Amino acid sequence: ELKVEQNPLFLSMQEGKNYTIYCNYSTTSDRLYWYRQDPGKSLESLFVLLSNGAVKQEGRLMASLDTKARLSTLHITAAVHDLSATYFCAVFTQGAQKLVFGQGTRLTINP
Amino acid sequence: NAGVTQTPKFRILKIGQSMTLQCTQDMNHNYMYWYRQDPGMGLKLIYYSVGAGITDKGEVPNGYNVSRSTTEDFPLRLELAAPSQTSVYFCASSYSKGLGNTIYFGEGSWLTVV
Numbered sequence: 001e002l003k004v005e006q007n008p009l010f011l012s013m014q015e016g017k018n019y020t021i022y023c024n025y026s027t028t029s030d031r032l033y034w035y036r037q038d039p040g041k042s043l044e045s046l047f048v049l050l051s052n053g054a055v056k057q058e059g060r061l062m063a064s065l066d067t068k069a070r071l072s073t074l075h076i077t078a079a080v081h082d083l084s085a086t087y088f089c090a091v092f093t094q095g096a097q098k099l100v101f102g103q104g105t106r107l108t109i110n111p
Numbered sequence: 112n113a114g115v116t117q118t119p120k121f122r123i124l125k126i127g128q129s130m131t132l133q134c135t136q137d138m139n140h141n142y143m144y145w146y147r148q149d150p151g152m153g154l155k156l157i158y159y160s161v162g163a164g165i166t167d168k169g170e171v172p173n174g175y176n177v178s179r180s181t182t183e184d185f186p187l188r189l190e191l192a193a194p195s196q197t198s199v200y201f202c203a204s205s206y207s208k209g210l211g212n213t214i215y216f217g218e219g220s221w222l223t224v225v
Contacts, residue, residue, distance in 0.1 A: 033214065042201065043154075043216045088153060092214075098169065099144065099203075099214060101153040 002027045004091050006102035014110055016078050021105045023072040023089035032072050033090040033099070034063050043088065046074075079109045114138065117202050117217035124192040124224045132187040132220050134202030142205045143185040144214075145169075145177065147198040154201060160185055192224045 003026040013019050023032070031050050035043040047056045049065035049072060056063050060083065062075045072089055090101045118133045136143065141162045146154040146169075156169030160179040174196060176188045185204075189196055199221050205214040 042218045045213050045215075048213060090154075090214075098156055098159065100156065100170075101146075103153045106151075 002029075002091060002093055002098070002100045004089060004100050004102040006087075006089055006105050008105060009103055010106050010108075012108045012110065013076075013079055015080055018078065019076050021074040021076075021087055021089075021107075023074070023102055025070050025072075025089075025091045025100075027070075027093065029067070029070070029091045029093055031092045032065055033092065034061075034072070034074055035088045035090065037086045037088065037104070039086075046087075076107075081109050081111060083107065084109045115202055115204055115215050115217035117200075117220050119220060120218065121221045122223070124189070124222065126192060126194065126224060128192050129188065129190050130192070132189070132200055132202075132222075134185045134187065134217060135183050136185075136202075136204040136215070137183065138204065138215070139182060140204035140206055140215075141182065142214075143179065144203040145175075145185070145187045146201045146203065147171065147196075148201060148219075149198050157187065157200075189222075194224050196222065197224045198222060 005024045007022050034046040037043050047063040052067040054065045060077045065072045086104045086106045088104045090099050092099045115136045144159045145157040148154045155171045158177040160166045166177050199219050201219050202217040206212045
């Protein structure tokens with residue numbers, strides 16, 4: 001059974017600092033997603049990572065994928081308050097036709 | 112382009128009542144999903160469908176039923192509502208062919224069972 005684990009689950013950081021959120025998964029995957037969720041809102045797609053070594057960047061967020069280690073990272077550079085949200089990784093397996101989510105990382109960025 | 116539309120957005124049910132959460136997508140996606148999200152938690156898959164007439168159970172199917180008579184619609188039915196079904200429900204859809212397809216989520220349906 002596919003399991004997806006994120007860490008840390010809670011992260012409080014200061015503006016201007018860098019940090020990384022980790023996403024580990026237990027079985028071979030076809031693709032990995034990162035989503036952002038603001039309180040009381042739906043999920044906003046950030047990145048889709050398809051292959052080993054894939055790296056995608058959007059603004060202060062950069063996501064990478066290591067399929068051999070079954071690990072994805074979401075790196076935040078020079079954090080700003082607007083990035084405060086909960087971030088989820090989710091893994092899709094073609095065989096099981098399912099998207100399985102991690103627990104989420106609640107990120108709070110303080111001025 | 113409406114994307115994924117869920118109704119109702121908010122609903123309060125009494126224990127033992129039944130209701131249907133509606134989900135419609137206008138992107139001709141063949142894959143559709145229902146998730147629930149409990150407070151402070153990640154999303155758990157309830158049911159999913161890979162095309163009209165085909166449905167399958169996810170991680171937490173007990174107490175729910177689905178049907179997929181058309182490509183566009185994927186309603187979720189709650190039979191005999193229980194307090195444990197108090198949650199936020201999200202419907203999602205995507206294409207199946209080709210990798211890298213974005214999975215689109217609806218705005219969510221907030222359900223309280225009292």
